[in-house]
């Protein structure tokens with residue numbers, strides 16, 4: 315038993331004291347690991363294909379997938395189905411589809427990004443549905459079944475187990491309802507999709523091999539659920555489902571609720587009142603899991619907003635997760651919450667590089683030949699990475715008053731223990747955005763009764779304004795449209811959470827003091843404690859080196875899911891290849907960088923070369939290193 319005392323010095327004189335003796339931990343599914351976006355451009359096969367194939371978009375996705383393992387698991391891309399191309403009808407009038415582009419993109423998602431799609435059944439595929447309005451249900455069922463069978467044949471059912479399937483996005487909105495579905499044709503369409511999913515994967519359809527038929531859940535109706543006059547399609551579906559629950563085509567009720575002017579509380583509040591209304595009108599739906607797949611602080615991704623550029627959006631996203639967890643535990647209308655997703659995987663554009671609702675800032679470097687894109691990870695990206703470090707059991711969110719109006723949100727989580735291999739504890743402390751005017755010194759004292767092994771180590775990392783804020787760095791340099799290499803490096807040095815303190819815990823009653831009185835608001839602190847028996851760091855996998863531009867590469871790798879909780883930082887090593895072959899020594903090119911996430915951008919400048927060999931390894935909180943990854947050679951063309 316090792317009580318660790320964490321003291322937060324903040325702004326008023328209040329004492330709070332906790333021990334795990336009175337804390338109840340609940341299983342914590344990581345329910346916040348979805349992101350989404352809508353590709354730019356025309357909505358047809360050519361348009362969506364062109365949009366998803368651009369190097370900028372692919373680099374944006376590569377960056378997103380280079381978050382810590384488990385930070386993002388699903389990506390929801392509108393109109394993805396348009397990658398399937400309608401070819402012609404066969405003799406019996408059944409459409410023949412060409413899956414080439416769809417397969418290419420799915421392979422990219424699976425093999426390189428290790429992400430699963432949320433496949434929305436929406437599109438018009440060369441006009442098939444428009445041309446056959448009377449037979450629309452038949453054509454939908456056929457498309458769904460054919461698509462799933464095609465993927466089962468290519469990847470096997472295990473790879474598809476994590477896929478999510480959803481009905482048409484926001485069908486009550488003109489911009490999405492391209493088929494002009496009416497209440498009736500919409501219900502028929504949803505039933506047809508359900509049928510298609512159920513009929514896919516029949517024993518005889520998978521290369522003659524015996525496949526156990528797997529039930530594939532259908533999510534829907536992905537609705538905004540404004541008044542039933544303006545949004546009749548989604549409401550009608552619920553009405554129908556409430557009447558005959560066993561015939562309800564959807565398994566997970568999805569809705570979209572965003573904040574009004576940017577707070578997490580509004581998102582949760584809006585969701586609670588919507589679900590309360592739904593349950594009141596349709597009580598038979600109470601047992602259905604629910605998901606908010608666009609749980610963003612404010613509507614319209616492209617509208618520039620200052621808070622979306624800096625630490626505030628990161629804090630809001632973490633707070634959104636914590637408050638949903640609290641609402642789920644409270645047993646009210648969000649008790650059946652299955653997941654939330656963030657609609658922030660968009661590609662930002664000039665002059666709103668940082669301020670749109672995105673995870674990364676995107677600079678189009680038009681002055682290079684050829685032009686290229688540069689990406690900077692925003693604090694909200696760092697925030698998603700911090701959340702990935704939470705354990706698999708969590709206490710309810712705790713509120714610790716800072717002053718009369720403001721409180722620190724605390725989420726404590728644990729993993730392992732109770733006969734398991736070692737123990738792990740992670741807690742996030744989240745300041746309010748503002749605090750009261752009385753700046754009197756005060757103590758927050760948390761006694762975290764770890765009951766953890768006697769040999770353990772801790773690490774704290776923080777997100778704070780200015781220090782971990784590339785937007786601030788950019789503004790200080792005059793916000794140039796084409797930041798030069800020096801400025802880009804300075805921004806990247808500010809893009810990861812800052813290592814605050816780390817060290818061993820040798821004795822009982824160790825004390826760790828975080829003097830947050832010196833931290834500007836708002837801040838987030840991630841504290842991790844590992845026992846020495848926790849699984850050791852495994853070797854990084856799938857090291858990949860991708861060109862950014864001449865003499866500049868983006869290096870990323872895959873993490874082993876069960877061993878990175880106690881990671882401190884990565885090291886990236888490089889050995890130059892000169893004309894005489896591999897001669898030089900290995901150099902630590904990430905010297906002086908804190909790299910808690912599995913990527914690094916290497917830009918040695920005009921004097922250096924990126925041609926040569928690369929390898930990476932991790933270092934944990936005990937200062938032990940993992941084995942090196944495989945060595946990968948990179949050669950510029």
Ligand SMILES: *[C@@H]1O[C@H](CO)[C@@H](O)[C@H](O)[C@H]1NC(C)=O
Nearest residue numbers: 315333334335336763764765
């Ligand atoms: C710490 O936790 C252990 C086991 O959960 C419990 O027996 C003990 O009473 C706790 N200590 C304090 C000070 O609460």
Ligand SMILES: *[C@@H]1O[C@H](CO)[C@@H](O)[C@H](O)[C@H]1NC(C)=O
Nearest residue numbers: 438443444445491492493494
């Ligand atoms: C839907 O209606 C709009 C305007 O009423 C029309 O332009 C469009 O062609 C229709 N789409 C289909 C698929 O029928």
Ligand SMILES: *[C@@H]1O[C@H](CO)[C@@H](O)[C@H](O)[C@H]1NC(C)=O
Nearest residue numbers: 577578579580581583584587
């Ligand atoms: C949340 O809802 C409650 C009750 O409906 C209301 O009193 C409160 O002001 C709302 N809070 C926010 C931030 O919208």
Ligand SMILES: *[C@@H]1O[C@H](CO)[C@@H](O)[C@H](O)[C@H]1NC(C)=O
Nearest residue numbers: 767768769770819820821822
């Ligand atoms: C930790 O516990 C082990 C076994 O219980 C013991 O052998 C060791 O001396 C302890 N180490 C310290 C620093 O107390």
Ligand SMILES: *[C@@H]1O[C@H](CO)[C@@H](O)[C@H](O)[C@H]1NC(C)=O
Nearest residue numbers: 791792794797798799800801
């Ligand atoms: C790079 O840009 C910064 C800020 O715009 C400027 O201060 C600096 O002089 C530039 N460095 C070089 C080498 O051009």
Ligand SMILES: *[C@@H]1O[C@H](CO)[C@@H](O)[C@H](O)[C@H]1NC(C)=O
Nearest residue numbers: 663664665678679680795796
């Ligand atoms: C760079 O080019 C793109 C595409 O032509 C354009 O949209 C963008 O505004 C340009 N960026 C700047 C800084 O001019």
Ligand SMILES: *[C@@H]1O[C@H](CO)[C@@H](O)[C@H](O)[C@H]1NC(C)=O
Nearest residue numbers: 771816817818819935936937
């Ligand atoms: C690891 O090394 C760092 C810096 O060299 C040091 O501050 C820290 O105490 C070490 N951690 C352990 C567990 O020994």
